[in-house]
Amino acid sequence: EAGVTQSPTHLIKTRGQQATLRCSPISGHTSVYWYQQALGLGLQFLLWYDEGEERNRGNFPPRFSGRQFPNYSSELNVNALELEDSALYLCASSLVGTTNEKLFFGSGTQLSVL
Amino acid sequence: QKEVEQDPGPLSVPEGAIVSLNCTYSNSAFQYFMWYRQYSRKGPELLMYTYSSGNKEDGRFTAQVDKSSKYISLFIRDSQPSDSATYLCAMESNAGGTSYGKLTFGQGTILTVHP
Numbered sequence: 001e002a003g004v005t006q007s008p009t010h011l012i013k014t015r016g017q018q019a020t021l022r023c024s025p026i027s028g029h030t031s032v033y034w035y036q037q038a039l040g041l042g043l044q045f046l047l048w049y050d051e052g053e054e055r056n057r058g059n060f061p062p063r064f065s066g067r068q069f070p071n072y073s074s075e076l077n078v079n080a081l082e083l084e085d086s087a088l089y090l091c092a093s094s095l096v097g098t099t100n101e102k103l104f105f106g107s108g109t110q111l112s113v114l
Numbered sequence: 115q116k117e118v119e120q121d122p123g124p125l126s127v128p129e130g131a132i133v134s135l136n137c138t139y140s141n142s143a144f145q146y147f148m149w150y151r152q153y154s155r156k157g158p159e160l161l162m163y164t165y166s167s168g169n170k171e172d173g174r175f176t177a178q179v180d181k182s183s184k185y186i187s188l189f190i191r192d193s194q195p196s197d198s199a200t201y202l203c204a205m206e207s208n209a210g211g212t213s214y215g216k217l218t219f220g221q222g223t224i225l226t227v228h229p
Contacts, residue, residue, distance in 0.1 A: 004157070033215060042120075042222060043158070043202065048215030056215045090157050103217070105157030 002026070004106035006091050012112045013081050021076040021109045025093030032074040033094075033103065034066060038087035046089075049074055081113045117141045120203055120220025129229050133190040137203035137220045140184065144205040144218070147179050149188045152200045152222065161201075162188065193227045200224050 005024045013019050025032050034046040045058035049068035057064075063079040072093075078085055088108040095102075120137045127133055135149075146165045150158035162177040164170045170177045178187040186205075190197055203220040 031215065040221075043204075043217075043219040045216040045218070050215070058216065092157070102160055102163070105159065107155065107157050 004091055004093050004104050006089075006106040006109050008109060009107070010110045010112070012114065014114050015081055015083060017081050019078045019081060019085075019111055021078075021089050021091075021111070023074045023076070023091030023093075023106060025072050025074070025091075026104055029093035029095055029104070030072055031094045032068055032072065033092040034074070034076050035090045035092065036060075036087045037090055037108070038084070041087075043090065047076070078111070083113050086111060086113045115140060117218050118203065118205060118220045121223060122221050124224040124226065126226045126228065127193055129193060129195060129227055131193050131227070133193050133197070133225060133227075135188040135190075135201050135203075135223050135225070137186050138184055139186075139205055139218075141205070141207065141218075142184070143207040145208045146206040147177070147186050148204040148206075148217070149175075149177055150202040150204060150219075152202060154199075158202055195227050195229055198226045 007022045011019055031050045033048050035043045036046055037043045046060055047066050048056045052068050066076040068074045088110050090105050090108045092103045092105045118137055118139045149162040151161050152158040162175055164177050164179055167179050167181045174191045176189040200222040202222045204217040206217050
């Protein structure tokens with residue numbers, strides 16, 4: 001069974017550009033979560049999507065946005081990139097809309113903003 | 115003050131040692147407690163999950179939760195070089211039976227087990 005897949009693996013952008021990160025959850029999982037792992041800051045919760053709807057978002061500015069498609073895959077968009085957006089962006093999925101179920105993480109997209 | 119505090123280490127131990135990893139937290143609403151292991155250039159994988167005070171054992175791993183002291187621990191017995199990774203504690207609030215889909219993580223402890 002395929003795990004959570006994320007693309008691209010690495011992404012290099014310049015300040016002010018937009019970045020689009022993609023995530024495919026495990027088959028049968030309806031919830032998708034996005035986390036940011038910046039150096040020295042640990043994993044920070046970004047967004048939670050379930051059944052196509054945004055259910056919760058973390059303490060991030062509105063230029064971080066996303067969506068979930070009918071096939072439950074998800075996209076994270078970061079507009080007006082800033083240097084401090086450089087981080088590993090992790091996507092996770094779970095069976096139901098609660099993290100009480102086991103959360104499966106992908107290997108992440110390493111975003112570098114120059 | 116961070117909601118979850120975890121000593122980042124790094125921690126270096128010889129093979130076969132007992133490893134103790136700890137986190138403290140300040141938010142009384144945290145009900146669920148998890149330990150994740152993250153290898154370099156990989157996503158975190160769930161090791162242990164518990165929601166009550168006390169001990170939970172799974173093979174060489176034991177998770178301990180003390181809600182009164184707001185303190186959780188992970189013990190690794192007979193540590194192996196393959197245990198070398200970053201260990202992250204994570205917690206979730208489920209106030210009123212509602213999930214917010216959000217885990218709050220500690221910073222992670224870097225563990226190296228040398229042969």
